[in-house]
Amino acid sequence: MSERYCVIGNPIAHSKSPEIHAAFALQTGQEMVYERCLAPLDEFDATVRALIAAGYQGANVTVPFKLQAADLADRLTERARAAGAVNTLVFNSSGGIIGDNTDGAGLVGDITRNAGVELAGKRVLLLGAGGAARGAVLPLLAALPAELTIANRTLATADALVERFASQLAQDQRLAACAFDAIGGPYDVVVNATSASLLDAMPPVPAGAFGPGTLALDMMYGKAPTRFMVFAAAQGALARDGLGMLVEQAAEAFLLWRGARPDTAAILDRLRLAL
Ligand code: NDP
Structure with a gap:
């Protein structure tokens, strides 16, 4: 029988993960089933336990359950612990639940693999200090940029991130926090990890x-470019949405579950056409 996986969220109908994982399975010749799972808002834990009892091997977790998934897991990977949130669960045959977070690796994979931008030695600006930003800090630092500056509307939250990750710096690496009105530049890479684009704001x-060589990546994705992408492009930056990050984080989860890393480029192209 095919092994079973799903993505748990509320709402969940919009999720593209089933299409992405079906394409990965086809491409790598793996037999697996991947479904959408709508969990009632107050029944995340019970939903996961029911999936385990039904023989599922793992699950992705999306809004609003990523923090609850971190609490539920018996063991967290280092990057999930650093993020304080889980987007991938592995159900062990021994009954244990492993929690991982592949969002940050997906972001770095999209920047380096899909956009072809090397992060080592570069200046990176991260906008936002919420869940997505927190998950991105450790994977970004591991790619060895010379500088990572975190700008947030609430400066104290960005300061707290800097404090949290200060011990993870490589030699000569700089990690700083600032308010939006103190942002300098230009940066080599600017990542919008705020949720402003969800509200059609920026x-x-x-x-x-931004400068002519800047890569400006909005974690949000959709049919039309976001205000952030339009603004960045008007300053001469190369603007990119979050669809590549979505596919790359899925590929990381697939690797964890199935031991095979899919080739994401063709799948990303197909997904974009279907937006
Ligand atoms: P959170 O709610 O945890 O954090 C929101 C952040 O946005 C905070 O830093 C908040 O600042 C800031 N913010 C909200 N509105 C504004 C505004 N108008 N101006 C400036 N800053 C603002 O959200 P998440 O971190 O979970 O998600 C952020 C984005 O990332 C979403 O668009 C989400 O869809 C996307 N995402 C994409 C993924 C992908 O695979 N492509 C994966 C995960 C997330 P403050 O602290 O001051 O409130």
Whole structure:
């Protein structure tokens, strides 16, 4: 019988994960089933236990359950612990639940593999200090940028991230926090990890943050470019949405479950056409 996986969220109908994992399975010749699972808002733990009892091997976790998934897991990977959130669960045959977070690796994979931008020695600006930003800090630092600056509307939250990750710095690496009105630039890479694009708004990032060679990546994705992408492109930056990150984080989860890493490029192209 095919092994079973799913993505748990509420709402979940919009999730593209089943299409992505079906494409991965086809490409790598793996037999697996991947479904959407709508968990009632107050029944995340019970939903996971029911999936385990039904013989599922693992699950992705999306809004609003990523923090609960971290609490539920028996063991967290280092990157999940650093993120304080889990987007991938592995159900062990011994009954234990492993919690991982592949979002940050997906972001770095999209920047380096799909956009072809090397992060080592570069200046990176991360906008936002919420769950997605927190998950991105450790994988970004591991790619060895010379500088990572975190700008957030609530400065104290960005300061707390800097404090949390200060011990993870490589030699000569700089990690700093600032308010939006103190952003300098230009940066080599600017990542919008705020949720402003969800509200068709944009974080108040100054034009000077971008230059002609800047890669500007919005974690949000959709049919139309976000305000952030339009603004960045108007400053001469190369603007990119979060669809590549979505596919790359899925590929990391697939690797964890199935031991095979799919080739994401063709699948990303197909998904974009279907948006
Ligand atoms: P959170 O709610 O945890 O954090 C929201 C962040 O956005 C906070 O830093 C908040 O600042 C900031 N913010 C909200 N509105 C504004 C605004 N108008 N101006 C400036 N800053 C603002 O959200 P998440 O971190 O979970 O998600 C952030 C984004 O990342 C979402 O768009 C989400 O869809 C996307 N995402 C994409 C993924 C992908 O695979 N492509 C994966 C995960 C997330 P403050 O602290 O001041 O409130």
